[in-house]
Amino acid sequence: MSATLAPTVIEHDTREAWLETRRTGIGGSDAAAILGYSKYRSPLELYCDKIGLTESSAAETEHQEWGHRLEEPIARKYAEVSGRTITDLGDYTIHRSGEYPWMLATVDRLIEPKNLSPMGVLEIKTGAGWKYDDWAFEPPLGYQMQLQHNLIVTGHEWGAFAALFGGHQFLTYEVRLNVKFADLLIKEEQAFMQRVINRDPPPVDASESSARGLKALYPRPSGETVNLPGVAADWGDEIEECKGRLKEITEKKRELENLLKESIGEATFGLLPSGIRYSYKLQTTPEHVVPETSFRVLRRHNK
Helix, strand or coil: CCCCCCEEECCCHHHHHHHHHHHHCCCCCHHHHCCCCCCCCCCCHHHHCCCCCCCCCCCCCHHHHHHHHHHHHHHHHHHHHHCCCCCCCCCCEEEEECCCCCEEECCCCEECCCCCCCCCEEEEEECHHHHHHHHHHHHHHCHHHHHHHHHHHHHCEEEEEEEEECEEEEEEEEEECCCCHHHHHHHHHHHHHHHHHHHHCCCCCCCCHHHHHHHCCCCCCCCCCCCCCCCCCHHHHHHHHHHHHHHCCCCCCCHHHHHHHHHHHCCCCEEECCEEEEEEEEEECCCCCCCCCCCEEEEEEEC
């Protein structure tokens, strides 16, 4: 698979304008959700976002802010270790595929050609120190899907990840366009976009994200009565069964926690022969959230 039409480059002055354009198509960060590989977003909630039922906040979260602040030093580190020149197109620049106009990409940096090597796409990531292990052999699948999407849009055949963990562990990976996967991704994203056009919601799944999507789809009751499918009787029976098991499990958990709390008593920590430690510390809630209260919290600390 190779793109025959160059992408359109759209520059925005504000995050708000950038978010509005993103809503008109599918971006790299949407790919994992569409394929069902996102931990954070279901196809249903993404669908609700694309049809305008949810609001995309123009304000960055603290995690997004620090990821953005660290982009430039990470990019410089990549240029240093790779010996390549990189180009920053700006925070709010979007590529729209010439081949598939509903495919959009916001790339962190472009990697300039060097010798016989063509131009590539650089994805910059940050994470907590413990996430370093998730990248031990290759970048996580969701991020690879994002990069493959962005390669399709830009028409480039390769890209790289530059990632920083815990503020001091740096690594980089190079990835080539996977033609077979690209064909699959295009088909799945096109089918999803057709759902958006037809106002045909994707099926629900077990995630909290799907629950948020349903809340956005059906915010108020109409007062009508609908006939449920026959299988809904089984769903209802299973819900009641789950409630009973959940109550039993909750009570057992509370009993075991009470046994640990009793064993720790007035102490702050309890230590097992295996080296696992429990803490039973005092925690205070801030007064601006609720009236200030203090209570002890039991936590497990592995070796």
